[in-house]
C-alpha cells in the first residue's frame with residue numbers, strides 16, 4: 001500500500017485548480033502520458049524548468065539586445081491608439097528612460113484599460129522581449145507592467161518550463177505552484193554521511209529549489225537540488241533492480257549439467273570454429289548455470305560477433321540436462337529468422353525446435369502448446385507470445401531474451417511472476433556503455449563478445465552529401481549488374497517531416513523505375529507474412545536491392561549483402577547506424593557503407609558521422625554516442641516505453657549512479673525486506689518514483 005503521505009501527490013492531476021477537460025489533453029501531451037486520467041500531481045512536481053528568466057537585467061532601452069527579455073524602468077510619454085475603424089492596427093504606448101524611447105505594442109487592446117495601467121507621466125516598470133525594427137526598439141505585449149511604486153509585484157526571477165502548443169507559461173506555472181504546495185515532509189531515506197558529504201538538502205527542499213531557481217547555476221544539472229533528486233531517482237532504480245535480482249536469485253536455481261552430448265556434434269558440424277570471445281561467454285554461462293543460484297547474465301555482443309551461436313550452445317546445455325530452453329526475440333521477423341538459422345545449425349543434435357509467435361494460430365498453435373507442455377519440444381523460439389498464460393512448460397531451464405534495443409525489466413518480471421524461474425541470459429544487439437547497463441539492468445553479470453569472427457573484411461564507410469545521390473545510384477547499377485546485393489535504408493517518416501524527407505515509398509518508386517523487379521521494399525506497416533516474403537526473396541537473390549526502414553536494423557542476417565546505403569544518416573543515432581552498417585560485412589566479401597547526409601551538417605553532426613567512419617568498434621561508438629546524444633536517444637530507449645529518467649542524466653550524474661549502485665547493494669544486504677526505519681522510508685522513495693513493481697515483488701517474495 002502506498003504510504004498515505006503520498007496521497008496528495010498521486011491524486012489525479014486534474015484535481016489541481018484550473019485543469020479542465022480541454023487543458024487535460026494538453027497536460028497529457030506535455031507529460032508524455034496517454035490521457036489526463038494517467039497524469040498525477042507528482043508528474044508536474046517532476047516537470048523541471050529548463051531555464052530561467054532573470055528580470056533583474058535592466059540594461060536600459062537603447063542597450064537592450066535584440067530578442068532579449070529585459071526589464072525597463074521608464075516614464076510614460078504618450079498613448080497612440082489605432083486610427084478609428086482600424087482596429088487591426090496596434091495600440092502603442094511610448095515611454096523613455098535616460099537612454100532612449102521604447103514602444104509598447106498591443107494588438108486588440110482596450111484603450112481605457114491601458115490608460116489605467118500606464119498613465120502618462122507615471123514611472124512604470126515593464127518586462128518582456130525586446131524587438132528592434134528599423135533601429136527602433138519595441139516590446140509586444142509585455143509580460144509584466146507595474147507602477148514603480150509597486151515594484152514588489154514583479155517576480156525578479158522566473159523558471160521557464162518545457163511547454164506544449166496551447167498551454168501558456170503562466171498557466172503552467174500556476175499549476176506547478178499548486179502541485180508544489182502539496183509536497184509533504186518526506187522521511188529522509190538517505191544516509192546522513194552521504195547527505196552531508198554531498199551537501200544534499202532534504203527531498204522537500206530540493207523539489208522546492210528545483211522550481212524556484214535564483215540564478216543560472218540553479219538550472220545546471222550540477223545544482224545541489226538537481227543532484228539530490230537525480231540521486232534519489234538512481235537509487236530508486238537501483239534498489240528496484242536489486243530487489244528483483246535478489247528475488248530472482250532466491251527462487252529455484254535448478255543446476256544445469258552440460259554433458260556435451262548435443263553441443264559437441266553441433267560444434268563439429270559448424271562451418272567455422274568459435275572465436276575466443278564466444279568460447280569465453282559460453283564458459284561463463286555454463287559455469288553460472290551449474291551452480292545453485294539462478295543465472296542472470298547479460299551478453300553484450302558487437303554487431304555480427306556471433307551471439308546466436310552462443311545462445312544455441314547454452315540452450316543445448318539446458319536440453320542435455322533434461323530440460324527445455326526458450327529464445328525470445330523482440331520481433332516476428334527475428335524470431336522466424338532465429339528459428340530458421342538455429343534449426344539448421346542444430347540439426348546434428350537431433351533436438352525438437354518449435355517457433356511460437358503471435359502469428360501462430362489455430363491447430364498449429366494447439367499442437368505446439370501440447371508439445372511444449374509434454375516436454376517433447378526442447379527448444380522454443382518466439383516472441384513475447386512465449387510467456388502468455390496459455391503456454392505451459394514441462395521443465396524450462398533456460399530463457400534467452402534477445403532484448404536488442406528494448407530494455408525491459410517488465411518482461412523479465414512477467415516471466416518470474418508466472419512462477420517460472422529459469423536461468424536467464426539477456427542479449428543486447430549493440431554494446432551499451434557501462435553507465436547505461438547499470439541504469440537499465442543494475443548490477444548484472446556481463447559477458448562481452450569483443451572479437452569478430454575470423455576472415456571478416458573491414459567495412460569501408462564513406463560519408464556523401466545527398467546532392468550526390470545520382471552518383472551513388474550509378475555505382476549501385478554497376479554493383480547490381482555484378483550480382484551484388486545492397487540495402488537502402490530510409491528513416492521513418494513522421495507526418496511533420498513529409499515535405500523534407502524522402503519516404504521509403506518514394507525511394508522505392510524511384511529505384512524501381514531504375515532497376516525494375518530486382519528492387520524490394522520492407523517497412524513497419526507491412527504485415528508479418530509480407531515482410532517475411534520480401535526478406536526471403538532478398539536472401540534467395542530474387543531481390544537484390546532492398547529498400548527498407550529500420551525494421552532491418554536488428555539482427556537481420558543476409559551474409560552476401562555487401563552494400564549499405566543509409567539515407568539521411570544525420571537523423572540516426574550512432575549506435576543505430578552501427579547496427580545498420582552491421583547488416584553488411586557479414587561474409588567473406590569486402591563491404592561498403594555509404595552514409596548519405598543532408599547538409600549542411602552541424603558540428604556535432606559532422607563529429608558523429610566521422611566517428612562512424614573512423615571505427616568499427618561498437619564499444620567505442622557506444623561511449624561516444626552517449627557523450628554526444630544523451631542516453632534518452634541512445635539505442636532508442638525513449639521509444640521503447642522504458643521509463644526514462646526525469647531529473648537524472650547519465651552524462652551529468654554518472655558519478656551518482658555509481659554511488660547509488662553501492663548504496664542499493666548495501667541496503668539490500670542488510671535489510672532485504674526493507675523493514676527497518678530507513679527501509680520504510682525507502683519504500684516511500686520507491687513509490688514516489690513509481691517503482692511499485694519492486695514493492696509488489698517484495699511482498700510476493
Ligand SMILES: Nc1ncnc2c1ncn2[C@@H]1O[C@H](COP(=O)(O)OP(=O)(O)OP(=O)(O)O)[C@@H](O)[C@H]1O
Pocket residue numbers: 272273274275278301302303304305306307308309429453454554555556557559582583586
Ligand atoms: N566464430 C565464427 N566464425 C565465423 N562466422 C561466424 C562465427 N560465429 C558466427 N558466425 C556467423 O556470423 C554471422 C553473424 O552471427 P550472428 O547472426 O549470431 O551475429 P549477432 O551477434 O547476432 O550480430 P547481429 O546483432 O549483428 O545480428 C552469422 O552468419 C554466423 O553464422
